[in-house]
Amino acid sequence: MSGLKAVARPVFNLVFVLVCLVIAWQVLLNVGGVNELVARTPEQVVDWLFSDDSAGANRSSVLHPLWQTLIDAGIGFGAGLLAATAVATATYLWKGVEAATMPVAMIVRTVPLVALAPIITLVVGNGFWTVAAMSGIVVFFPALVTISFGLRSVTEQMVDVVQVYGGSESDVLRRVAFPHALPSFFAAIRISVPGAVTGALIAEFYTTPDSVGKAVNQALALYQYDLVWALLVVTTLASILLYMVAQLLERLVLTRYGHVTG
Amino acid sequence: MTLSFRRTATMRVGAILTIAALALTACGSDSDGSEGSDSPSTSSSGGAAAGGDYGDIKVQLSWIKNSEFAGEFIADSKGYYEDAGFSSVNLLAGPVAQEEIVATGKAEFGLSNAVSTAAAVANSGFPLKIVGATYQKNPFSILSLADGGNIATPQDLCGKKIGVQDPNLSLFNAFLKVNDIDPDCLTIVPNSFDISPLEDGQIDGLVAYLTNESLLVKGDGYDTVDLPFADNNLPFVAETVITTDDMIADHPDEVKAFLKAEIQGWTDACNGDAGYKEGSELAVNTYGKDIDPPLELDKEIEQSKQQCEALVKSDETDANGLFTMSDQMIADNIASIKAAGIDISAEDLFDSSLVNEVYEENPDLKG
Numbered sequence: 001m002s003g004l005k006a007v008a009r010p011v012f013n014l015v016f017v018l019v020c021l022v023i024a025w026q027v028l029l030n031v032g033g034v035n036e037l038v039a040r041t042p043e044q045v046v047d048w049l050f051s052d053d054s055a056g057a058n059r060s061s062v063l064h065p066l067w068q069t070l071i072d073a074g075i076g077f078g079a080g081l082l083a084a085t086a087v088a089t090a091t092y093l094w095k096g097v098e099a100a101t102m103p104v105a106m107i108v109r110t111v112p113l114v115a116l117a118p119i120i121t122l123v124v125g126n127g128f129w130t131v132a133a134m135s136g137i138v139v140f141f142p143a144l145v146t147i148s149f150g151l152r153s154v155t156e157q158m159v160d161v162v163q164v165y166g167g168s169e170s171d172v173l174r175r176v177a178f179p180h181a182l183p184s185f186f187a188a189i190r191i192s193v194p195g196a197v198t199g200a201l202i203a204e205f206y207t208t209p210d211s212v213g214k215a216v217n218q219a220l221a222l223y224q225y226d227l228v229w230a231l232l233v234v235t236t237l238a239s240i241l242l243y244m245v246a247q248l249l250e251r252l253v254l255t256r257y258g259h260v261t262g
Numbered sequence: 263m264t265l266s267f268r269r270t271a272t273m274r275v276g277a278i279l280t281i282a283a284l285a286l287t288a289c290g291s292d293s294d295g296s297e298g299s300d301s302p303s304t305s306s307s308g309g310a311a312a313g314g315d316y317g318d319i320k321v322q323l324s325w326i327k328n329s330e331f332a333g334e335f336i337a338d339s340k341g342y343y344e345d346a347g348f349s350s351v352n353l354l355a356g357p358v359a360q361e362e363i364v365a366t367g368k369a370e371f372g373l374s375n376a377v378s379t380a381a382a383v384a385n386s387g388f389p390l391k392i393v394g395a396t397y398q399k400n401p402f403s404i405l406s407l408a409d410g411g412n413i414a415t416p417q418d419l420c421g422k423k424i425g426v427q428d429p430n431l432s433l434f435n436a437f438l439k440v441n442d443i444d445p446d447c448l449t450i451v452p453n454s455f456d457i458s459p460l461e462d463g464q465i466d467g468l469v470a471y472l473t474n475e476s477l478l479v480k481g482d483g484y485d486t487v488d489l490p491f492a493d494n495n496l497p498f499v500a501e502t503v504i505t506t507d508d509m510i511a512d513h514p515d516e517v518k519a520f521l522k523a524e525i526q527g528w529t530d531a532c533n534g535d536a537g538y539k540e541g542s543e544l545a546v547n548t549y550g551k552d553i554d555p556p557l558e559l560d561k562e563i564e565q566s567k568q569q570c571e572a573l574v575k576s577d578e579t580d581a582n583g584l585f586t587m588s589d590q591m592i593a594d595n596i597a598s599i600k601a602a603g604i605d606i607s608a609e610d611l612f613d614s615s616l617v618n619e620v621y622e623e624n625p626d627l628k629g
Contacts, residue, residue, distance in 0.1 A: 221429030
């Protein structure tokens with residue numbers, strides 16, 4: 001029963017978000033007075049992707065770069081979340097780590113990524129590591145803060161229980177701290193999903209493969225506005241869908257672990 | 263308190279008056295524009311379209327205001343635009359999407375290149391035409407250092423790292439295709455128009471303008487090698503004058519007046535050393551004086567000279583006049599555009615009738 005409820009809510013959210021998006025899109029076009037040479041309506045984008053004469057080719061020209069961008073975002077997501085979890089655990093175990101890492105994390109976070117990007121490219125070249133670094137930075141900071149918060153909210157009493165029974169530091173971590181931080185961890189995942197996509201798009205500006213970040217730039221230069229709009233729509237949809245998947249996963253796991261989900 | 267209140271109140275009244283005055287002038291010039299007869303434009307001497315009043319127009323340039331637009335600066339400062347019937351011409355600096363600016367009415371005319379305009383017409387149905395060409399050849403080239411990449415033939419590209427700007431990627435791929443170069447034999451590195459990666463040796467070659475980046479690198483003391491697209495199977499016109507189909511249909515005289523002033527400006531700009539200097543000084547001291555880093559006069563004069571000798575003037579312009587586009591040239595352009603993956607017919611992209619009429623009506627322009 002509760003599992004079904006956990007699934008129903010995100011699906012309802014998804015539909016609601018999509019309806020809002022389409023309405024906002026249409027309203028903005030009408031109010032903003034965007035020239036119709038440049039603007040595309042939701043209907044036109046759907047037509048271009050599905051009922052146009054070259055709909056098949058159109059779809060592959062969108063899905064091919066989207067796939068690359070999702071891979072890039074996945075790299076950043078993995079790198080950022082892994083680093084954040086590691087650093088958060090280290091800060092939990094040794095207080096000194098926090099003092100050492102937080103200022104650096106703050107600097108990296110405060111400097112706009114677009115300004116940081118050329119430096120990263122200089123250091124690691126333009127390939128896999130740039131994507132991992134840039135997309136990872138977007139994911140890292142919010143994830144670090146959220147996961148650290150979860151770990152720190154473990155109470156003294158809970159730790160005492162483990163220690164009284166002869167449990168070591170790592171037992172505390174495994175049996176109390178991590179399970180207790182699960183809600184924070186999933187919150188971090190949810191925040192990170194759209195962040196990873198944004199980071200990937202910026203990183204792609206500096207790397208070579210066919211990706212959404214590159215394709216949008218080239219399509220603009222060639223005045224392929226149908227392609228530009230379709231890329232934006234599909235990337236947004238993918239972001240929303242992934243966010244919903246993260247939310248769904250969160251609900252299922254937390255329900256199983258007995259956390260109260262709202 | 264009282265004083266500051268009064269000042270604000272006075273300022274407000276002043277502002278309202280200014281707005282009212284502006285509105286009135288706007289109305290005034292508007293009705294003048296539609297009547298288009300009674301305002302005297304004294305200095306024009308006899309052309310068919312003389313005496314027209316086309317009001318204020320905007321022209322979208324393709325690049326920052328350096329001597330690439332020497333002819334426009336001269337036409338503006340010497341009053342050729344005014345003589346042709348424009349009360350003022352606002353030159354807008356690039357680079358932007360010129361086709362979009364012109365097609366959406368933010369500027370009456372724009373300067374672009376044949377491939378870019380063909381893309382806008384073919385891919386998104388922009389109602390635009392090319393009505394004249396400043397550069398008879400495009401200035402795109404692969405720039406390399408003599409003791410670095412040393413890329414003198416298309417075959418030399420293999421095994422090299424080439425810096426390509428995103429907007430020029432499809433053009434670069436077309437260049438590889440028409441020269442039978444396998445794209446996999448070289449590495450494309452995303453790059454801006456920044457020349458430092460080339461000078462630092464991070465890349466072996468850079469997609470550049472013969473008349474700009476090439477001279478900048480030379481100015482820094484390097485021996486450079488150019489591989490021009492135009493001389494290697496990818497000829498097309500650039501700094502082309504674009505305007506809308508509506509403009510051509512409804513106001514052909516205005517288009518002709520603009521082309522006439524352009525031809526006069528560029529005739530002066532390419533009039534030997536005196537002309538190169540005049541246009542470059544206007545770029546450095548007047549039109550482009552706010553550019554950072556500042557323009558250097560020597561480089562701008564060199565650019566003026568090169569663009570006039572290699573790009574603006576040709577055997578065809580000697581015979582037919584500046585800005586003209588022969589049928590053969592148009593056919594070559596369409597072939598290059600096709601190589602770049604864009605299918606378009608000559609009549610959907612070029613309209614050479616107006617520039618030809620300008621010369622018929624003003625035979626002395628050929629000079």
